[in-house]
Amino acid sequence: MSTQSSTPASGGTGPHVRADGTHAPSADHVKPHPFGKPGARTPPGHTGPAIGAPAVGPATYMSVLQLAMLTVVVVASLRSLPAIATYGLGSVTLFVIPAIVFLVPTALVAAELATGWKGGVFTWAREAFGERVGFVAIWLQWIQNVVWYPTQIAFIAASLSFVINDQGLANNGLYTAVVILVLYWGSTLITLAGGNLFAKVGSWSGIFGTLLPAVMLIVFGAIWLTTGEKSETPLEASAVIPPWTGIASIVLIVSNVLAYAGMEVNAVHANDMKNPGRGFPRSIAIATGLILLVFILPTIAISVAVPKKELGVTNGINLAFQEFFDHWGIAWGTPLVSLLIALGAFASVVTWIAGPSRGLLAAARTGLLPPALQRRNKAGVQVGILGVQGIIVTLLALLFVLVPNGNTAFIALVDMAAALYLIMYMLMFAAAIRLRRTQPNVVRTYRTPAMKLVAGVGLAFSAIAFVLAFIRPSGFTGLSEVGYPLVVGLVVIVLGGPPLLFYALRKPTWDKRTAEERATTDSVLVNPAPAGSAPSSAGSSPPPPGPGQPGTGRPATG
DSSP states (O other), X not given: OOOOOSSOOGGGOSXXXXXXXXXXXXXXXXXXXXXXXXXXXXXXXXXXXOTTSOOOOOOOOOOHHHHHHHHHHHHOOSTTHHHHHTTXXXXXXXXXXXXXXXXXXXXXXXXXXXXXXXXXXXXXXXXXXXXXXXXXXXXXXXXHXXXXXXXXXXXXXXXXXXXXXXXXXXXXXXXXXXXXXXXXXXXXXXXXXXXOHHHHHHHHHHIIIIIHHHHHHHHHHHHHHHTTOOOSSOOSGGGGSOOOSSGGGXXXXXXXXXXXXXXXXXXXXXXXXSOHHHHHHHHHHHHHHHHHHHHHHHHHHHHHHSOGGGOOTTTHHHHXXXXXXXXXXXXXXHXXXXXXXXXXXXXXXXXXXSHHXXXXXXXXXXXXXXXXXXXXXXXXXXXXXXXHHHHHHHHHHTHHHHSSOHHHHHHXXXXXXXXXXXXXXXXXXXXXXXXXXXXXXXXXXXXXXTHHHHHXXXXXXXXXXXXXXXXXXXXXXXXXXXXXXXHHHHHHHHHHSHHHHHXXXXXXXXXXOOHHHHHHHHOOBSSOOOTTOOOOTTTOOOOOOOTTSTTSSSOOOO
16 A cells, blocks of 8 residues: 655645545645634634534524523413403402412423423423323323314404404304314314425414514503593402402413413423523523513403403403404404414414324334324324324314303313313422432433422412312303313313323333334433443432333333
8 A cells, every 4th residue: 555645735735644544634625613723712722623523613502582582482372361351450460370380380390300301291200200100291291282272273263253243153152163173174184294384384473463462452452541441440459359259250260371381391492501500590580571461461451441241261352452443443453453363373273283292102102002093194294193183172172062151161171171281280290309309310401499399389289270170160151060070070081091091001012113213212311421420419310220110211110
């Protein structure tokens, strides 16, 4: 083998050889280093990769404000405002209390879990209590979303009734059920085809269908009051405390749990911050303030313009715009804004229709659901789970036909979804407390201060709200005080019980993972200990559990 000089030829373009005689690129053939030339690095002292190493760029992090705004977009929704608007200024209390005792604990606890373990609530509950409980948790997160679809589309149906100028349809159960079925199954067909049109425009729909109407309500409400128009709700300071007429008078607070739901999904972005320990609490503080503004001010604007006796839980926002526009002689604005609200809500349905079921599919492929429910089509969409999802939505839509009072059907569905989701949240809070005790050495990029207190408050409020979900709200008819909790309880059992049945009947042949998927399932730590290193109090992972124990990806006995 001939040897070549390792000295560059004239012009600096000659061949370079490594110690083993193979060719190596010269400096002229390598892209400029992103951190500057040797001796003039940015930041100073950065050594950088060797010549020929893959090019890298400076690390980018999500800022405190960016994460706060992302949280607002994900959590804030106009759907829950009309129900709380009946309390006028009392809505301030009904929004602030759940934010303090539920929204903030959920965000802080989920951030620690998300920066310690990958895989979301399935992994968190499995690591703490075993695979059966983990499966129940991810099932509940999915099934509550299935119950949520009819409530969101019922909200769309009410907006569309203002677009076609027939507001009476909003209280027509058959009309609402038909709209739910048409829009839901249409969205499902789009999803099954692998289409991502609405996913691309979802953020813009959120801006024009949620944030813009919210801002308009705030501005219109301010103009209404400053011009001396009559307020339909008392504005004295004492009105901030909701009137007490018994437990049923505050049951609508349960709907606020769903208004704040989803923080556990967004907490994963704490990993994208430069200093999660300092930055994440600040972003949550900013997001909480903004979310409260988005919720409270438009709610007050609704209660100022619309008489309490006319407010409905699905059409209150549209009635407020109608009052404003009719008063100012621009009635054509009502159907236009109502269409924007409907499109924004519809985009959220299409965007979310496949998302939660992907998490269930990932758990199902470990052998927790039969192969038929793991089936995917050519586009890779989980057709088996979406089929079951569609059947459940269809049955729930019939509630609007069977229950004469559309508001009662709507609130019943909200309570069902809230009850299912609250069980999942109780498991999440309990898992966080247990993992602090059983796996203290797992590295968490963010650690919740006073974990027992924070998670304990969230757990206690979730338990109280769960009980309230079975009490019929005051002012709603169609189901008796005995029949209402029976219907909610029956749906919770029927929809929340299947994971226990599937777990008991599971077979080894249900596990359809590839070798690569098995390795991914078994690796759950966000910051695993270096290979060969021993656990330390500084945050290394403890020794891996044995077969059948939490964290292995294999069936556990718990």
